[in-house]
Amino acid sequence: MFLDWLGALPGASAQGMIWGIMAIGVYLTYRILDLADLTVDGSICTGGAVCAVLVTSGVDVWVAMLAAFAAGLLCGLITGVLHTFMGIPPILAGILTQLMLWSINLKIMGKANIALPIRKYELLLAQIKTLQSILVLLAFVAVVVAILYWFFGTELGTSLRATGNNQSMSRAQGINTDFTKILGLVLSNGIVAFSGALLAQYQGFADINMGRGAIVIGLAAVIIGEAVVSRISSNFAVRLCGVILGGVIYYFVYQTVIFLGLDADLLKMLSAIVVAVFLAVPYWKKRFFAKPHRTKGGENHA
Amino acid sequence: MLEIKNLTKTFNPGTVNEKVALRDLNLTLRDGDFVTVIGGNGAGKSTLLNAIAGVWKPDCGSVIIDGVDITSMPEYKRAKFLGRVFQDPMLGTAADMQIDENLALAKRRGKRRGLAWGIRAAERAEYRQLLSTLDLGLETRLTSKVGLLSGGQRQAVTLLMASLNQPKLLLLDEHTAALDPKTAAKVLEITDRIVNESQLTTLMITHNMKDAIAHGNRLIMMHEGRIIIDVEGEEKKKLTVEQLLDLFSRASGKEFANDRAMLS
Numbered sequence: 128m129f130l131d132w133l134g135a136l137p138g139a140s141a142q143g144m145i146w147g148i149m150a151i152g153v154y155l156t157y158r159i160l161d162l163a164d165l166t167v168d169g170s171i172c173t174g175g176a177v178c179a180v181l182v183t184s185g186v187d188v189w190v191a192m193l194a195a196f197a198a199g200l201l202c203g204l205i206t207g208v209l210h211t212f213m214g215i216p217p218i219l220a221g222i223l224t225q226l227m228l229w230s231i232n233l234k235i236m237g238k239a240n241i242a243l244p245i246r247k248y249e250l251l252l253a254q255i256k257t258l259q260s261i262l263v264l265l266a267f268v269a270v271v272v273a274i275l276y277w278f279f280g281t282e283l284g285t286s287l288r289a290t291g292n293n294q295s296m297s298r299a300q301g302i303n304t305d306f307t308k309i310l311g312l313v314l315s316n317g318i319v320a321f322s323g324a325l326l327a328q329y330q331g332f333a334d335i336n337m338g339r340g341a342i343v344i345g346l347a348a349v350i351i352g353e354a355v356v357s358r359i360s361s362n363f364a365v366r367l368c369g370v371i372l373g374g375v376i377y378y379f380v381y382q383t384v385i386f387l388g389l390d391a392d393l394l395k396m397l398s399a400i401v402v403a404v405f406l407a408v409p410y411w412k413k414r415f416f417a418k419p420h421r422t423k424g425g426e427n428h429a
Numbered sequence: 430m431l432e433i434k435n436l437t438k439t440f441n442p443g444t445v446n447e448k449v450a451l452r453d454l455n456l457t458l459r460d461g462d463f464v465t466v467i468g469g470n471g472a473g474k475s476t477l478l479n480a481i482a483g484v485w486k487p488d489c490g491s492v493i494i495d496g497v498d499i500t501s502m503p504e505y506k507r508a509k510f511l512g513r514v515f516q517d518p519m520l521g522t523a524a525d526m527q528i529d530e531n532l533a534l535a536k537r538r539g540k541r542r543g544l545a546w547g548i549r550a551a552e553r554a555e556y557r558q559l560l561s562t563l564d565l566g567l568e569t570r571l572t573s574k575v576g577l578l579s580g581g582q583r584q585a586v587t588l589l590m591a592s593l594n595q596p597k598l599l600l601l602d603e604h605t606a607a608l609d610p611k612t613a614a615k616v617l618e619i620t621d622r623i624v625n626e627s628q629l630t631t632l633m634i635t636h637n638m639k640d641a642i643a644h645g646n647r648l649i650m651m652h653e654g655r656i657i658i659d660v661e662g663e664e665k666k667k668l669t670v671e672q673l674l675d676l677f678s679r680a681s682g683k684e685f686a687n688d689r690a691m692l693s
Contacts, residue, residue, distance in 0.1 A: 278544075282537055285526075285547035289534050292523035295515070299482070300590070301508035301538040 132386045137257045139378040144264040145329060146344050147374025148271055149322035150352070153345030154370050155315040159279075160291040160308060162210075165221030165342050169228025170202035170316040172338035174323025176232045179241040179333035182248050192251075192324045199320020200313045202228060207309030232335055239335040243327055250328040260329060267325070268371050271318065276364040287311050319345075340395050343402050348373035350405040430630050431458040431481070431598055436490035438476055438654075450476035451487065452654035458598075458632070463624055465641040466634045467673075468651035469687045474634045475516075477651070478600050481632070483507050494597055509539020512591030512629070514584065514604040521587030524576030528567060528586060531575055532556045535590035559589055563619060581612035585619055592623045599624065601633040605640075617644065636687060638670045652681045 149171060156164040174195040181191035202224060209220035233239065245253035252260035278284040289297045290307040297304050319341075327333040352373025356365055385391060438451040450473045458464060468474045480487050483504040491500045499507045515521050522531050533548035533556075553571060561568040563585045567578075575583060584604055591599055601620065605613035621644060624631050635641050641648055647661035648668070657680040660668065677685045 280547050281544045282542035282547050283544060285530060285534060286542050288526060289523045292525050293520065295520055296523055297534075298504045299508055299511075299513045299521070300534050301505050301540075302534075302542070303503075303505045 128386070132383065135382045135386070136379065137261060138254065139382045140375050141252070141254075141257060141260045141264055141329060143348075143375030143378035144261070144268060144371060145322055145325045145374075146377065147348055147352075147371035148264075148268060148325065149319050149341065150345040150348035150370045150374050151271060151275070151367055152315040152317075152319035152322070153342065154349050154367070155275075155311055155318070157346065157349060158291075159288055160311040160315075162217040162291075162308065162312070163221070163342075164203075164206060164312060164315060165218060166202055166206045166224045166228070166312070166316055167221075167319045167345060168338040168341045169225040169232065170199045170320045170338070171323035171326070171341045172232045172333070172335065173198050173202055173228055173235070174320025175327035175333035175337055176235040176241070176323075177320070178324035179243045179327045180235055180237075182243060182250070182328075183241060188248070188250055188328070192321060195324035196317050196321045199317040199323070202320065203313035203316030204309065206316070207312040210312070211305035211308055229335070236333060236335070241333045243331050243333060245328075245331065252325065252329050253331060254329055264325070268368075272364055272367045272371075275367060279363060283310075340398070343395070343398050344374075344377065347377050347398055347402050347405075350402065351376050354405075430460045430462070430495060431456070431632075432491075432493040433457070433477075433481070434491050434493070436477075436480055436487050436492065438480060438485075438487045449654055451480065451490075454490070454655060456649070456656060458630055461628050461630055462647055463629075463631045463645035464633070464647045464649060465645045466632060466649055466651060467636070467638060467641045469685055471653075472651040473654040474651055475602055476654075478602050478632060478634060481598070482511060482513055482600060510597045512593075512596035512599045514587045514591050514599075514601045516603040516606050518580040518583040518587070518607055521590070522575045522583055525574060527572045528560070528575055528578075529553055529556050529571045531586065532559075532590055532593065535593045538594060538596075560586075562622075563589065579612075581608050581616055584608065584616050588616070588619060588623055592627055592629060595627055595629070597630065599629045599631040599633075601631065603634045603636060606636055620644075638673055642666075642668050642670070642673070650677060650680075652677070652683075657681055 149167070153167060156162045177198045178191045178195040181194055182188055205227065206220045206224040209215045209223055210217050215223070243250070245255065252263045254260070279288060286297065286302045287307045287310060289300070289302060290304045290311070294304050297307070323337070326337065349370055350373070352369035352371070353366070355372055355376070356369030359365060381394065384394070384397070433454060433456040436451050436454040440446070440448045440450055448471070450471075454473070454477065466474050466477070479485065481492055483499065483502060486501060491498055493499070494510050499510065513521070523534070529548055529552070533552060536552065557568045557571060560571070565582055565585055567582065567586065575586065578586065588604070604620075605616050608616060617640060620633070623629070631645070633645065642665065646665070647659070648665050649656050650658035650673070658676050674685050
């Protein structure tokens with residue numbers, strides 16, 4: 128029993144890293160832009176669908192993953208336009224895109240499910256090749272973290288962070304906040320769709336339901352990751368690695384509760400409850416445990 | 430420099446909450462004018478500044494800066510002409526970003542933001558020097574998050590940000606109103622110094638009549654969306670609060686009413 132559990136950990140790590148990459152996409156919108164974007168439930172499936180369709184029709188897997196990434200960028204663009212140009216609140220904009228993507232994903236795949244077995248196709252990763260998958264994923268994680276670390280240090284990246292922090296200040300400093308919000312949503316969904324392409328290869332199929340509840344897993348990974356690394360360092364790259372770690376921890380816990388004999392049907396409910404509680408903690412802290420605030424003045428506080 | 434012609438703005442038109450905030454307002458500022466703006470509740474002071482900053486479009490009229498008509502230019506585009514400090518100290522800075530990052534954001538106001546590094550080493554030295562002129566000890570805290578600073582410190586940093594790159598017009602919207610009196614005095618002193626050093630054309634709303642008289646070279650008083658008093662030079666210097674209140678009641682036929690006004 129214990130050995131079975133131990134044997135499942137490498138697989139859980141691989142799956143955790145895939146969802147960790149997805150969670151980095153969620154981190155970009157939820158933490159940096161301060162928008163809760165529900166597009167991801169659809170765009171992760173779009174990524175998987177595009178990758179599966181292309182690979183099964185003989186396209187090189189690298190090209191297929193690039194196409195999946197590009198498709199994700201478009202998904203983000205839809206939500207961005209709905210939100211900025213059409214003035215729809217971000218949550219609703221994401222839900223609308225998500226619903227559109229349900230149809231689009233079915234049209235892309237032509238059916239609800241496409242098998243993508245590694246014995247038939249040249250894939251980068253697969254469940255039965257756990258070690259190879261982990262190494263490939265580590266490389267992708269390194270690349271994604273490095274690119275984002277660089278990007279958010281640039282003028283453009285800084286203006287994205289400013290937008291998430293304070294929109295009126297950003298506009299007063301000449302930042303086109305509509306543009307930065309669209310850019311953030313585009314980038315986020317590109318990453319999410321890319322993780323969908325990885326997931327389809329790893330699990331050996333793309334499925335119309337593969338994105339259901341993705342936002343909750345993403346949020347869980349972000350929250351767990353922050354809880355783990357926030358005391359170690361506030362460095363941006365460390366935070367991103369924390370999100371990946373959050374995904375891995377999530378899947379370790381997932382495997383563990385399955386081994387403990389929990390009904391797998393209840394897992395989504397459990398995830399949602401855990402995320403709800405974690406989201407409530409900062410609010411409860413403020414409401415019930417805040418120390419009375421005293422306004423300070425005087426020489427040192429001009 | 431700044432020309433405002435026939436500016437009119439009505440909020441919630443056609444509803445019970447209809448409010449005419451600006452009525453056919455005209456104002457011309459010369460280069461280097463430092464104008465203080467006072468007025469009662471709902472006189473249209475902030476509305477005037479927001480119209481210049483482009484928070485929304487006016488119903489009619491035009492705003493012209495240095496010959497460029499900016500009336501329908503979006504807020505973020507006209508930002509290159511303007512430096513702004515808000516009443517709420519939280520509004521002017523990005524709390525989760527470092528002091529130097531905030532200054533670097535302001536330094537790039539009106540410029541294209543590309544993939545160059547967001548802040549260069551040479552800039553840090555410049556910012557350290559600028560911060561030291563504030564005399565608040567911030568020059569040693571370049572990498573502190575702005576959210577850790579007090580309200581007064583944040584307003585001082587926002588002032589620095591607003592004055593970077595020599596804006597054509599500095600807009601101060603009661604930027605000391607949320608501070609305690611001692612801190613407010615310090616921030617006003619910094620304001621005076623920055624405006625004088627860089628010869629910035631400035632519009633400063635204040636609720637303190639004494640401050641309005643003591644600072645700047647020109648004073649305007651607003652009432653019901655219009656400018657009813659406009660004094661400058663020697664005449665302004667010699668004004669007293671009593672005379673100002675008297676001028677107000679003669680021009681408007683009413684007693685001066687502002688919940689926050691400080692008359693003494």
